[in-house]
Amino acid sequence: MAAASTAGGSGGGGGGAGGFGAGDMEVEAYRRLFPLPFYERYLQNYVRPDARPLHRARDTSVALGPIASAHGSSSVKIGDTTMLAAVKLEVMTPSAEAPDEGSLAIEFHMPPICSPTVRPGRPADVAPVISKQLSDVITSSGMIDLKELSLISGKAAWTAYLDIYCLNSDGSLFDAALLSAIAAFSHLQIPLVSLNDDGRVIAVSGEQLENNSTIELVNKEKRKLSFQSIPFSLTCVLHNKYILADPTAEEESIMETFITVVLDSMGRLVSFYKPGGSVLVHSSTIKDCISLTKQRMEELQNILEDSTSAMEE
Amino acid sequence: MEYVDSLTGFRLDGRRPNDMRQIRGEIGVVAKADGSALFEMGNTKVIAAIYGPREVQNKGQQANNQALVRCEYSMANFSTGDRTRRPKGDRRSTEISLVIRQTMEACILTHLMPHSQVILIEFLVHILLKFFMYFLPKICFLQIDIFVQVLQADGGTRSACINAATLALADAGIPMRDIVTSCSAGYLSSTPLLDLNYIEDSAGGPDVTVGILAKTDKVTLLQMDAKLPMDIFENVMQLAIEGCKAIAHYIRGVLLENTKQLECRRGI
Numbered sequence: 001m002a003a004a005s006t007a008g009g010s011g012g013g014g015g016g017a018g019g020f021g022a023g024d025m026e027v028e029a030y031r032r033l034f035p036l037p038f039y040e041r042y043l044q045n046y047v048r049p050d051a052r053p054l055h056r057a058r059d060t061s062v063a064l065g066p067i068a069s070a071h072g073s074s075s076v077k078i079g080d081t082t083m084l085a086a087v088k089l090e091v092m093t094p095s096a097e098a099p100d101e102g103s104l105a106i107e108f109h110m111p112p113i114c115s116p117t118v119r120p121g122r123p124a125d126v127a128p129v130i131s132k133q134l135s136d137v138i139t140s141s142g143m144i145d146l147k148e149l150s151l152i153s154g155k156a157a158w159t160a161y162l163d164i165y166c167l168n169s170d171g172s173l174f175d176a177a178l179l180s181a182i183a184a185f186s187h188l189q190i191p192l193v194s195l196n197d198d199g200r201v202i203a204v205s206g207e208q209l210e211n212n213s214t215i216e217l218v219n220k221e222k223r224k225l226s227f228q229s230i231p232f233s234l235t236c237v238l239h240n241k242y243i244l245a246d247p248t249a250e251e252e253s254i255m256e257t258f259i260t261v262v263l264d265s266m267g268r269l270v271s272f273y274k275p276g277g278s279v280l281v282h283s284s285t286i287k288d289c290i291s292l293t294k295q296r297m298e299e300l301q302n303i304l305e306d307s308t309s310a311m312e313e
Numbered sequence: 314m315e316y317v318d319s320l321t322g323f324r325l326d327g328r329r330p331n332d333m334r335q336i337r338g339e340i341g342v343v344a345k346a347d348g349s350a351l352f353e354m355g356n357t358k359v360i361a362a363i364y365g366p367r368e369v370q371n372k373g374q375q376a377n378n379q380a381l382v383r384c385e386y387s388m389a390n391f392s393t394g395d396r397t398r399r400p401k402g403d404r405r406s407t408e409i410s411l412v413i414r415q416t417m418e419a420c421i422l423t424h425l426m427p428h429s430q431v432i433l434i435e436f437l438v439h440i441l442l443k444f445f446m447y448f449l450p451k452i453c454f455l456q457i458d459i460f461v462q463v464l465q466a467d468g469g470t471r472s473a474c475i476n477a478a479t480l481a482l483a484d485a486g487i488p489m490r491d492i493v494t495s496c497s498a499g500y501l502s503s504t505p506l507l508d509l510n511y512i513e514d515s516a517g518g519p520d521v522t523v524g525i526l527a528k529t530d531k532v533t534l535l536q537m538d539a540k541l542p543m544d545i546f547e548n549v550m551q552l553a554i555e556g557c558k559a560i561a562h563y564i565r566g567v568l569l570e571n572t573k574q575l576e577c578r579r580g581i
Contacts, residue, residue, distance in 0.1 A: 067391060067464060068465070080345070086389070088391050088396040112460040113360060113462055161390070161396050163389065167342070167360060168345050168346075169345060
């Protein structure tokens with residue numbers, strides 16, 4: 001039954017559309033039973049089973065605004081990994097220590113649809129890890145100035161709730177999640193608000209504005225966030241002396257050592273994450289990973305700009 | 314509030330009482346799943362993913378002579394107007410999960426998938442490994458997992474979930490008796506209305522959700538709340554059944570189109 005569906009089992013290569021001959025069956029079997037030797041045969045030629053060179057990332061696409069009911073949203077696909085991010089803004093009172101600042105709340109979810117290994121009632125192991133990483137990277141990179149989320153000093157400020165859902169998990173989850181978070185924030189349109197008679201801040205819709213021109217808007221000018229420096233990331237997986245950029249889920253499960261590097265748009269290192277793993281690295285490998293991330297950053301910047309201009313058309 | 318304008322007969326979103334919202338279905342949106350579908354009814358967007366038939370994970374739940382069907386329904390935090398932090402096991406989600414599971418169970422031919430012998434692949438060629446023969450007969454019990462995620466909610470999420478699950482089950486190639494489609498209808502301002510959106514749904518009038526097996530015209534799901542006189546109820550239910558049939562027609566079209574594309578890619 002699985003063979004007939006469009007989803008298929010493993011990623012590229014192998015049986016595919018041509019039908020199963022005896023030769024194909026053995027390749028697939030070898031791949032499942034002895035994954036590491038299977039991969040090593042490809043790595044010796046500096047290529048991967050899906051014909052990618054070791055340092056190339058998969059095709060990435062960004063779409064802005066798939067969720068109309070959210071204030072900002074984006075959908076990102078890196079290869080087959082799909083993320084859906086949405087930002088919703090709510091008004092709250094700022095804390096006493098920071099009366100001029102709003103706040104961010106970032107959550108990452110992996111619902112059971114994304115992978116056969118995630119069971120209902122038992123959240124994926126990696127979900128809270130990525131959630132924390134995302135939170136840390138976004139706040140520490142200084143991408144969003146919390147002062148921009150302030151409405152009335154000491155009385156009212158925005159809390160931005162960012163929810164990211166993984167719809168299909170095929171490796172590089174953190175990269176896709178970070179990219180979708182950035183895209184959602186760049187798409188964010190802050191709603192117009194005004195003070196009602198009780199002194200509370202309420203949202204004002206476009207029609208109310210046309211009907212009653214005496215409504216005083218609190219934030220007429222400030223509709224979009226401006227970014228100081230945008231973080232971009234790349235996850236690489238290591239095996240012996242090979243560095244594979246942007247691993248698929250299969251590669252991640254076979255070669256367990258991975259490094260995630262986050263750089264910001266000014267080329268500074270925001271975060272470096274190597275959580276153990278059997279492969280120990282020299283500083284030369286670290287430098288290689290950082291330079292790979294730099295290249296990837298340029299690609300991602302272009303992709304983001306293309307999607308923003310596509311939205312505006 | 315006037316849900317149906319007395320002069321023109323239009324509803325709040327400009328539809329006529331008998332008009333359904335625009336529907337759109339797409340197959341194969343989650344590559345990792347055995348079958349998946351995205352279904353939209355107006356602004357309600359739902360993704361369904363099917364994993365299965367695969368081995369039962371909770372041995373205590375298996376039934377002897379048929380496959381087990383499990384379902385989980387969850388709503389994204391940003392799916393409704395206010396962002397609400399929904400705990401996974403809240404009552405509404407559990408109830409809808411149960412409803413969807415029982416509706417789909419009615420149409421899946423579970424008796425065709427009793428315990429089966431699963432033989433792992435015999436490995437032959439490689440010289441070093443000629444001595445390894447993986448031959449392991451196993452009797453396992455099978456389950457089918459249906460996961461539904463609501464991305465945007467604007468009324469009729471239950472129906473959209475069932476329609477998405479039908480498409481996804483077809484994509485996964487799971488044998489079914491017939492396709493199940495579902496649609497809701499209500500009665501506001503003395504008019505039966507088809508396919509309520511969120512505003513009409515929360516108006517406090519009756520909301521009838523119907524799920525039918527399209528070809529045989531049999532009703533698998535029928536839920537209603539609020540009060541309704543019997544004769545009006547029959548009208549509203551009939552209207553909902555008409556809506557279901559229209560959706561079934563659309564779903565058949567989507568599946569046919571998908572099959573044609575598959576044939577094309579295989580070079581037939």
